[in-house]
């Protein structure tokens with residue numbers, strides 16, 4: 245199993261409940277889409293999974309490590325791509341990745357080998373010497389995803405990584421990240437766009453702090469387009 249397990253997670257901002265008793269699992273090597281409209285609680289969940297916030301109750305396990313009991317081990321197995329870009333635009337792609345590698349205690353040939361491998365997985369190796377500033381939005385995101393892979397995480401979290409990208413760049417990015425699961429990486433991909441979800445993906449539908457459905461996208465959408473099912477589920481409770 246391993247992968248990512250979330251059990252009975254709740255969180256409130258004062259009187260505002262942002263997550264209520266959220267539980268789901270993503271098996272090792274699976275792509276799981278966390279689908280929810282604006283305000284569903286996706287970013288709050290990511291903040292809890294990355295320990296920016298500490299959950300008052302509930303449990304998170306990353307690749308078998310309990311986030312509360314063994315935070316170092318759990319976080320070491322996590323790769324994170326936040327909604328807002330954090331690339332230094334004045335550095336080259338390789339310099340950005342080198343900086344991150346150094347933060348993880350990696351240097352020299354080991355770091356160079358890992359950076360090349362990560363860039364290659366995202367189809368970005370030939371752009372390693374370009375400054376981040378000259379890259380288009382899709383390539384910047386791919387550089388950020390490569391950066392999140394340098395320390396070989398078991399679980400990759402991406403919080404609405406396609407925000408601001410055009411349709412072609414979104415499709416390329418979703419293809420690249422789906423391909424990462426072939427090598428065993430577990431992926432949690434937050435989005436509000438149903439066209440980023442494939443029928444064989446695991447799907448968690450989050451709305452107004454609660455999970456409305458979990459399962460494969462195929463099972464949840466039944467014989468309808470996922471978009472219609474998602475709108476029916478979320479509009480019914482607006």
Ligand SMILES: Nc1ncnc2c1ncn2[C@@H]1O[C@H](COP(=O)(O)OP(=O)(O)OP(=O)(O)O)[C@@H](O)[C@H]1O
Pocket residue numbers: 257260261262280281282283284285286287288289436
């Ligand atoms: N700092 C805060 N104080 C009070 N309420 C907050 C705070 N941050 C988020 N919320 C509320 O908590 C709920 C969940 O917000 P969250 O940002 O996790 O949702 P989201 O699914 O990531 O939305 P989006 O797709 O818009 O980023 C929303 O109702 C939001 O207004």
